[in-house]
Amino acid sequence: MLKVAKKYIIAFPKDKEESVLDLIKDSEGIEIESNFQKEGTDENIQNIDYLISSASFAVNFLSSFAKKESFIYKLNNPKIQVKKEDVAKFKNPGKLNEMVQKVIELEKELSSQNKELKNHNSDLKEIEMFEGLDFIPRETEFSRSFILKLEEKKVSESKFYIKPINALFYKAFLLKEKEQDFLKFIEESRGEIVDYRFPEIPSLQKKKCLEEIRKIKKREDEIKKEIAKIALSYNDFKIYHDVLCLERRQAEAGRKTGKTGILNYMIFWALEKEKKELELKCARISRDIRIADLKLEEQDKPPVAIENNRWIAPFQSVTDIFGLPAENEIDPTPYLAFFFIIYFGICITDAAYGLMLAIFSLIPLLFFKKRFGKNKLLKLLFYGGISTFVMGVLFGSYFGTSPSSLRISFMERLKVIDPIKDTVLFMGVSFALGYIQICFSQIVKIIKGLKFKDADSILGGISWILLYLSFGLYVLSFKFAFLGVIAPIFIFSSLAFLLWEESRGQKIFLRPLIGAIKILQGMIGTASDILSYSRLMALGLGTGVIALIVNQIAFLFKDMIPYFGWIVAALILVGGHIFNLGINALGGFIHSARLQFVEFFPKFLEGGGRRLKPLGPDLKYIEIN
Template identity: 30%
Template sequence: MAMADSREALLSGLLRLGCVEISEPEGVLADPVWAGLLRRESSRLAERRTEITDVNAALAAVKRYGQLKDGLFVQRHPISEADFLSAGSAEQAREVCGRVSRALQELSGLQSEENRMRAGQASLRPWASLELPLETEGTAHTVVRMGVLPGAADTGALRTALAAEEEPAEFYEISADKQQRYCLLICHRSAEERVQEFLRPYNFSAVAFQGLTGTAAENLDRLERQLLENRKAQEAAAAVIAESSASRDALRLYADRLASEAAREASAERLLTDGTVLFFEGWVPAEQLEAVRSLLEELGCAWEAEEPAEEEYPKVPVKLKNNWLTKPLNMVTEMYSLPAYNSVDPNPAMAPFFILFYGIMMADMGYGLLMILASVIIGRKYRPKGTTGHLFGLLGLCGVSTFVMGALTGGFFGDFLTQVVKLTTGGDFVLPALFTPLDDTLMILIGSMCLGFVQIITGMVISVVRKVRQGRLLDAFWNEVTWWIVFAGIGCMALGVTNWVLYAGIALAVVGPVLNNRGFGRITGVFGSLYNNVTGYFSDILSYSRLMALMLAGSVIAQVFNMLGTIPGNIVFFLVVSLVGNTLNFGLNLLGCYVHDLRLQCLEYFNKFYEDGGKPFRPLEFQTKYVDIQ
């Protein structure tokens, strides 16, 4: 609780700390006593969102009319907090934003007017050869009507039929296009109804030009002059916007500042007040509580902090703790689902396997070098944040793994170096390799499934540790330890040591469902447990064969393209074909290996221990896209 007059200082302080997620006290307004005392705090969130829309429109207009080009990523600029919050820079940006907005509004009006005039030109052009004022409706004794017929109509036959009716009328075709025929009807007033009735089967439709005087040609000339003036006015408005391109950095800074202010106003809406005091609850990571304590005591707040009770766990937001190795894996975890509060953070358990498996599937020194270079260059030059930053961090780690596995398999853009040496010198050259995908396929397949088995066992170990900590010892024994005994028994039998370990494991797998179920469920539980676990573990381990499959596919595709490039025996032709082929292969594997690696983690690994459903921690903090606040 705080005094209401410290609202701005409190929100600004929490914004700077960036470690508190403000939440409305649950159930307070539902309590009649509290509801009579407190109300929701007002905010200017809607105003800030409108300003964000305006500045984003101004940035888009400045980029378009100033012919500015952005790279693949926004290059973030460092800035001090004082400069970021400077009133002078904000005022300058508001002035530029207002000027661009007015020019955009004027430009939009001019473009609408241009469209209207061009539509007018299109409607007048078919009548350009008619030397008759558009306002002409007839004389004292005649009626003049302009109209259209369908494009397929035969005006010659129509004129002949009209003459046969012996009506005092004349029908002329002025022009025609694929869709319509533009015609002029002149008839005596006494015969107007009869002639109209005659023309009805021909789908004749009258045309009128309200508000226009003079001939069509005169009106076309007038519209052309107006269009020239309109285009000059548009160019002047576009020039105003283009001149503002020099202030794009100021607009970007202003956009970031507005985003942070919008975040603050959104948090302000969760405050409750009676006009004298403010009241709110929130979440803070335990290691940052002292910083919050200092701020709250400095502002004279009354406050308390406590660990969430177990029944509150579903509401507690989750913040992952990471180091340099596990942080990039946040992208994978967030794509799947955050772990539930007080459960296991999967990143440390997943990082070694994800990075290793990616390297096994890609397995090429050339591709690994490209991944490392892309990660380092983009990371240092653009300093991407959030998911994009995690993506390139993960790219670098997987690039290292890819390079190492490529060194073990002797792959450098397939057999690129071998073919280059053969084309240029005629000699034989092969990179040293511990094993190769083409020659040691069976060994790689067995090794892949062994690695998968290790990961599955790791997941089971994590599950056992969790269950033991929760006091669920029997669950851990029957669900994991029993099958460890089965696995150990299979190993002993394969080595010819003994079969009794396997028999003991099978016996425990049968006894477990009998002891844990009742009635007829004991029998069905035995068959269900055996079937689900045997087929489940077998299919999970077999699924890791994709490590071998993608390694083999990537290696073969690269070698095929290199071989195609050697057919003419020309080094230049080879380099072109190899470049194109390896580019396609690299792009395909870059995505394919990620998808298959993700599948192994989410389906084969996470189902052993992972409890998802976490709510992301969203503190009140500076939200910037274009700058880094120092």
């Protein structure tokens, strides 16, 4: 059901502002208008944003130092449960904020130490390359010394004093007056003068470098121990982060509050239920707080929300992909539910796959309720698994094979259609379902017209559904002869009514032409829509064929490979069928949804509804009881 938010104004004494804002910040269903928002930046909000980003950084950084929680524990406890009265303890957490700043400082120091350690390790590698060097190359008044990288053959041909240092380098000593000849020799020999950039000889420099590395590692260990000690309060950092988010909401609400000498006031959007809850809470604070309805202005676009019972709510996952209906439309979720789930089952058409999908969806819903208990998509997949199981039984497919092959011959009696042998019949069923849903779309259009007292929707829906039904009678007349007389009369009568309805409001001499064009466009569109339902047959056949191929390949390998063939076959069967289920469940969901969006919705729905925008960032880590 579509719920349209209303516009309200709340007025409250100045001294009750903090209490009122505290109530509003906790609400997920109130959107505050920015009529009184001051221009420019708000210093308080900027400070809170800085604290939130700092706390977020601390939480992310400490995660690798905090006690590791098991995967199962995380599934069972997705958020920290916090009592409302305990939240107040974190509103002025001077010590915790100091710890956040300390974490940031320690992270900077640790990064600096890591950088230094990398530099020293790099230096150490470079120093080890010069192992065996017992002097520092330098220039004196009368001599020069160099470290060279040169081919051994060129060394033996040289007339200069060149001796090996190690396997990589040579050392050379010469008089300063011979320097130019030496440089020319190096150039001609394609050698290279190597720079030694350290102040001590390698043996001494290596000792210094190792000592520096030891000091850095010692300090790193000290920092990590200090961080690990702070990480014992890891959950407190998470709570602090979300409490700051609540303060951000409150500050944002305060910024959008209009202020006078005695009373403050605020304009907001809310659903009726949220408004009543807020009234009750405000009554406990003060009798002087008043909430009143506001008349909508021309430019106002009310936010909307969808609420359905627990059986229909999972199908909101489909509607949410399309978008919300506008405030003057109806919620399509209850009307698409039956068709979507039937189409999903037909797209997979395998009883075993349906059973697997239902079990895989049910496990998290039953055993991990805190995280997945409200997950609409998982519930929808569970429904889809049941639908797939039923369709699989009717189509006689179990992992791509027949019931008799699996020694459950009694299930053969429930088989209605063989999709491989009865392909034409399968296609006819797909088109019949399309025809039924297109007819039903006009009924929904009539319901919408009655709800909003829209004569065009009512007359349009009636005229088109009469035409659809008349064509249905014509098709049935091939089976039941007595309808052969009624059907043509019904067709021409409905065409005349539709021509009148489609040409209403036009000039008298243009009515036949415009009406005929609109009818022709509508009939072509309807035929195209019904043909589009052939995808149900294509996907249903595809699932069965792939399952059949997986079985054939598995048993082929079983016979080909002696002794271990059954292991390979088992792996192929498990992997192949899981892949087939996954890819076709995805395809079934997408195409079943597409039939709603493209063929069903346009007959009565435009969309474009606006969601409520609650204050501030969402709470990532805590749930307030």
